[in-house]
Amino acid sequence: MYISHKIPKMRMNGKHGFLQRVIQGLTDACYIWRQEMKLNVKDEGVLMFVILVPLAYPLLYSWIYNNELVHEVPVAVVDESHSALSREFARQCDASPDVFIKAYVNDMREARRMMERQEVSGIYRIPHDFSTNVNSMRQATVAVYCDMSLMLNYKAVFQTAQAVSTEMGKKIQISISGNYTHREDEISTQPLDFDEIPLFNPSGGYGSFILPAVLMLIIQQTLLLGIGLSAGTARENNRFTDLIPVSRHYHGIFRIVLGKSMCYLMIYSVVAAYLSVVVPRIFNFPALGQAGDLFAVLFPYVLSCIFFGLTLSCLIRYRENVMLLVVFTSVPLMFLSGVSWPQSSISGVWQAISYVFPSTNGVRAFVRINSMGGTLSDVMPEYRALWIQAAIYFFLACIVFRYQIMRLRSHILQRLAYIRRKRNIRRKLRARVRL
Amino acid sequence: MKINNHIRRIAAIAGRECVILLRNPVYWFCMVIFPVSVMLFFTSLMDDGQPQEMPVGVVDLDNSSTSRSLIRNLDAFQTTRITGRYASVAEAREAIQRNEIYAFLYIPEGMASDLLASRRPKISFYYSMTSLTAGALVFRDLKTISTLGSAAVGKATLSARGFTSSQIQAFLQPIRIDLHQISNPWTNYNIYLSTMLVPGVIMLFIFLITAYSIGTELKFGRSRHWLRLADNDIVVAIIGKLLPQTLIFLAIVSGYMYYVFGMLQFPHHGGFSDMLLLGLMTVLPAQGFGVFVFGLFPSLRMSMSICSLWAVLSFSIVGSAFPVSSMDSELQALSWLFPLRHYFMAYQVTVFNGYPVSDAWLHIVSMLAFTLLPVILLGKIKNAMLNYVYIP
Numbered sequence: 001m002y003i004s005h006k007i008p009k010m011r012m013n014g015k016h017g018f019l020q021r022v023i024q025g026l027t028d029a030c031y032i033w034r035q036e037m038k039l040n041v042k043d044e045g046v047l048m049f050v051i052l053v054p055l056a057y058p059l060l061y062s063w064i065y066n067n068e069l070v071h072e073v074p075v076a077v078v079d080e081s082h083s084a085l086s087r088e089f090a091r092q093c094d095a096s097p098d099v100f101i102k103a104y105v106n107d108m109r110e111a112r113r114m115m116e117r118q119e120v121s122g123i124y125r126i127p128h129d130f131s132t133n134v135n136s137m138r139q140a141t142v143a144v145y146c147d148m149s150l151m152l153n154y155k156a157v158f159q160t161a162q163a164v165s166t167e168m169g170k171k172i173q174i175s176i177s178g179n180y181t182h183r184e185d186e187i188s189t190q191p192l193d194f195d196e197i198p199l200f201n202p203s204g205g206y207g208s209f210i211l212p213a214v215l216m217l218i219i220q221q222t223l224l225l226g227i228g229l230s231a232g233t234a235r236e237n238n239r240f241t242d243l244i245p246v247s248r249h250y251h252g253i254f255r256i257v258l259g260k261s262m263c264y265l266m267i268y269s270v271v272a273a274y275l276s277v278v279v280p281r282i283f284n285f286p287a288l289g290q291a292g293d294l295f296a297v298l299f300p301y302v303l304s305c306i307f308f309g310l311t312l313s314c315l316i317r318y319r320e321n322v323m324l325l326v327v328f329t330s331v332p333l334m335f336l337s338g339v340s341w342p343q344s345s346i347s348g349v350w351q352a353i354s355y356v357f358p359s360t361n362g363v364r365a366f367v368r369i370n371s372m373g374g375t376l377s378d379v380m381p382e383y384r385a386l387w388i389q390a391a392i393y394f395f396l397a398c399i400v401f402r403y404q405i406m407r408l409r410s411h412i413l414q415r416l417a418y419i420r421r422k423r424n425i426r427r428k429l430r431a432r433v434r435l
Numbered sequence: 436m437k438i439n440n441h442i443r444r445i446a447a448i449a450g451r452e453c454v455i456l457l458r459n460p461v462y463w464f465c466m467v468i469f470p471v472s473v474m475l476f477f478t479s480l481m482d483d484g485q486p487q488e489m490p491v492g493v494v495d496l497d498n499s500s501t502s503r504s505l506i507r508n509l510d511a512f513q514t515t516r517i518t519g520r521y522a523s524v525a526e527a528r529e530a531i532q533r534n535e536i537y538a539f540l541y542i543p544e545g546m547a548s549d550l551l552a553s554r555r556p557k558i559s560f561y562y563s564m565t566s567l568t569a570g571a572l573v574f575r576d577l578k579t580i581s582t583l584g585s586a587a588v589g590k591a592t593l594s595a596r597g598f599t600s601s602q603i604q605a606f607l608q609p610i611r612i613d614l615h616q617i618s619n620p621w622t623n624y625n626i627y628l629s630t631m632l633v634p635g636v637i638m639l640f641i642f643l644i645t646a647y648s649i650g651t652e653l654k655f656g657r658s659r660h661w662l663r664l665a666d667n668d669i670v671v672a673i674i675g676k677l678l679p680q681t682l683i684f685l686a687i688v689s690g691y692m693y694y695v696f697g698m699l700q701f702p703h704h705g706g707f708s709d710m711l712l713l714g715l716m717t718v719l720p721a722q723g724f725g726v727f728v729f730g731l732f733p734s735l736r737m738s739m740s741i742c743s744l745w746a747v748l749s750f751s752i753v754g755s756a757f758p759v760s761s762m763d764s765e766l767q768a769l770s771w772l773f774p775l776r777h778y779f780m781a782y783q784v785t786v787f788n789g790y791p792v793s794d795a796w797l798h799i800v801s802m803l804a805f806t807l808l809p810v811i812l813l814g815k816i817k818n819a820m821l822n823y824v825y826i827p
Binding site (some may be wrong): 048049140221 | 461464465469473476477479480481482486487488489491513528529531532534535537541545546550553554556557559560561562564565566567568569570571574577579581582584585587588591601604605606608609611612613614615616617618619620622625627628632635636639640643644647650651654705730736737739740743744746747748750752754755756757758760761763766767780783784787788790791794
């Protein structure tokens, strides 16, 4: 056993110079790096989460949200007015991109049945006095019934009706006003003109909105899963069920943390580049970020995810448990990042909790650089928070690994004492037999 | 006699399973603590129903009483709060990029005097759709305020000409939209999102725990003992093993329903029987799916990986945020393979809207199919339990 000659060697180290120790440490770190890499390449489970999922998931999500917008939502029309004006209303709704009139039905009961059978998402009911009211200068109404189980369909059904009613209203105003010039018409229908300008994600596409956040979350979640799985395996293969193998290369905290993180940093430099640069460009999602800014944000993000993962990995007793702990957090973290739910509406407690996870800052910074064309100075608070997180989790990882090393050492010493005791007993027994 | 025998065996295995569940803290976390905390998380996060008081900026170059009243009115909206005044459009844009505001209103110089002189001034509002919820809501407020700006002028002109208020109303808005938001008249996002997300997370845990509990039998070398208790009858073995879990998850789902529909008073038109059906239809198909996946890949790691990937994908393909009907047709077909999708459809038809159960029959049949899916792979699972060795 090499344990016996390990302790004298460590004492010897103290005599050598500082430089010697640093060199030794770096060599060990590189050894651990190589070892970790070898283990991961052999481990199907780790490969799946660290390579396959980051490669395939973005493609899948891009496919799901490929169409970006909701078009041609089916609607039923109950036209009780049967007038030229009511038919024009329905025709204009049908002509709009978001709504298509699936059926003209006779009464509300029929329309409701269609709604119940999920055939339509809304009902336009034009009452019998619609045309009469308009022509006698009374306000006419159109009743819009919306299925509220899908927000985007509701928006399409409602906003189309509203836009058509405004447009038709303008025509009616012009015909009443009896103006002479086109300019007068404009002034009487809309004395205060306005422009609506969507600045970022101008099409309002669903994919362009959600995908950047998903990409960043994939980095964190797959890293946590990968590191956790490989830690679980390491423990299961260890004779004392410890995280750290018995080897002379593993007797320093920094070299373990450095070595392991180098391995993941190596893999995730490629993965992060693929996710942040390649995927948005393949699928034509917004990609306004400058390379330098993206790198500046992603580097501390990946680092803090790695150290966070290393810290968590000490909690993993069996390799499969990591999935039970990590997978479900994806959805809440998505909401905490301030993309699905506005950051200004997240209460203080949840804001505080959200700062535990690197993804919160990572997603925010990436969205603003990638989708809004921000620069590093625009995401300074997030950038700083990411470095702070990286530092905190680095030290936490060190503390946790120190504890692991102590545990390993005490396990080894126990084992040693046990062997010695056994040897003593055997010797005594032998002596007694000789006697 | 034979049935009695079966019941006794099932009870014995269920008892053994209860001991396993109690001893391993992982089960406590995944079956009780995590689902409950996720439920509290989502319902408390979206407690307001809609995001309120979202920060919006103004670039007011006019500085007249008209422009100020416009801004004041905008500030009075529930979803919008004016937090910043900027000197130029460029500055306001940078504020959006710094995440300080979601949108801003630009009022050019001379707006009020142009308005009085009928020169038709133009104001603009800029908004960001990188957060779809925030963008859409502040857009709505900004558009309303801009339209109302016109209406105020029109109203003043018309009343000066001596029209009555009903005539003015009819002129300014000849056609009014009378909106009926069925079942959710408040456009409450909590009602809309929590009812999909929380069951989705519970189903995720059912997937994982089912695969985990069967797989760990193999991993810890208890599988032969388990089957011996069932007299080598895999049906008895699986029923006995899953029964305690079914009951616990049913309790969790009922607790969720009581909290959401009973205490928070989310709309529930379907009544008690529909909710009971829905509760069963949350737990059983998910368990069926978990066993099926384990049957397909009888290794703990593989089956759990597949279950997690499937469960995470469910949240997108369920189509409650981005509708399935707007996805590519291949995906529309694929969506039938996700139990959460059927749950969502059955929920919104029967409980949320209160339509007849028969309108969701296809989804209920699909959920039954998921529940019975493991039947075709029972032989394979038995073989795995008797002959396989765990490989990490």
